[in-house]
Amino acid sequence: MKKEILYLTEYLAKSDNAHVSAFYAVLVQTLATFELYTPTKFTQPQIGALMMRQGLCAPSSYDVGVKALDAALEQLLPLPLQEAKKSLFITLLNANFPKKKSFLSVSLELFLSQLEPVEKSIYENLLAYVSGLNRALALFFVLGKEEASSFTPERLVAFGEALHVKLLELVFNEEENALLSQGLKELLGVYLSLYGKHLYM
Known part of the structure; x- marks a missing residue:
C-alpha cells in the first residue's frame, strides 16, 4: 500500500498539466527537502507502467489518480x-x-x-x-x-x-x-x- 501511495503521488506530480500537478510536485519536493523521500527519475508514463507491472492499477486520468490516492491514504x-x-x-x-x-x-x-x-x-x-x-x-x-x-x-x-x-x-x-x-x-x-x-x- 505504501508503494502504491508513493507511486500515485509521483504520478500526479509528474503530470504534463502544470496546473494540476503543482500541489503534488510541491509535496514531493517538500518531502525531498526534509530528506523524507527521494523522488524517482521516472516519467509519468514510466510510473504508470511500473505500477501495472507490479499488479497495481495505473490511473487513467488525473481525477482517477487523486481518488485512488485519497482512498489509499484513508485506508491507512x-x-x-x-x-x-x-x-x-x-x-x-x-x-x-x-x-x-x-x-x-x-x-x-x-x-x-x-x-x-x-x-x-x-x-x-x-x-x-x-x-x-x-x-x-x-x-x-x-x-x-x-x-x-x-x-x-x-x-x-x-x-x-x-x-x-x-x-x-x-x-x-x-x-x-x-x-x-x-x-x-x-x-x-x-x-x-x-x-x-x-x-x-
Whole structure:
C-alpha cells in the first residue's frame, strides 16, 4: 500500500498539466527537502507502467489518480483520525459561513447549493487548502508509521509549516493570503496536533 501511495503521488506530480500537478510536485519536493523521500527519475508514463507491472492499477486520468490516492491514504488512517478530520472541516465551514449553518446541518449538498458565487469561491479555496494539507499530513502519517526515527514530531511541524506556506501561494491570491494566512496558520496547528496525536500516541 505504501508503494502504491508513493507511486500515485509521483504520478500526479509528474503530470504534463502544470496546473494540476503543482500541489503534488510541491509535496514531493517538500518531502525531498526534509530528506523524507527521494523522488524517482521516472516519467509519468514510466510510473504508470511500473505500477501495472507490479499488479497495481495505473490511473487513467488525473481525477482517477487523486481518488485512488485519497482512498489509499484513508485506508491507512485510524478511524478516529478520519472522523476528527471530518468534524474539524464542518467546524471550519460553520465558522466561515455562519449564515449558512442551518443548511450545513441538513447536508453538505444543501449547504453548497445555497452558496453565493463569492462564497462558493471562498469554499473552493478553503477546500483546496484543507484537502492539500490533509493529503500531505496523511502521507507523512503513513510514512511515519513505518519509519518513526526519521518522521519525528519536530519534522512533522516543520513539514506542515513548509507546506502551509506553499499551499497559501498555490491556492490564494495576495489579498486573500493577507486576510487568511493567520487564521489558516492556526488551523494548521490544529491539524498538526490531530495527526501528531495519532502518530505519536
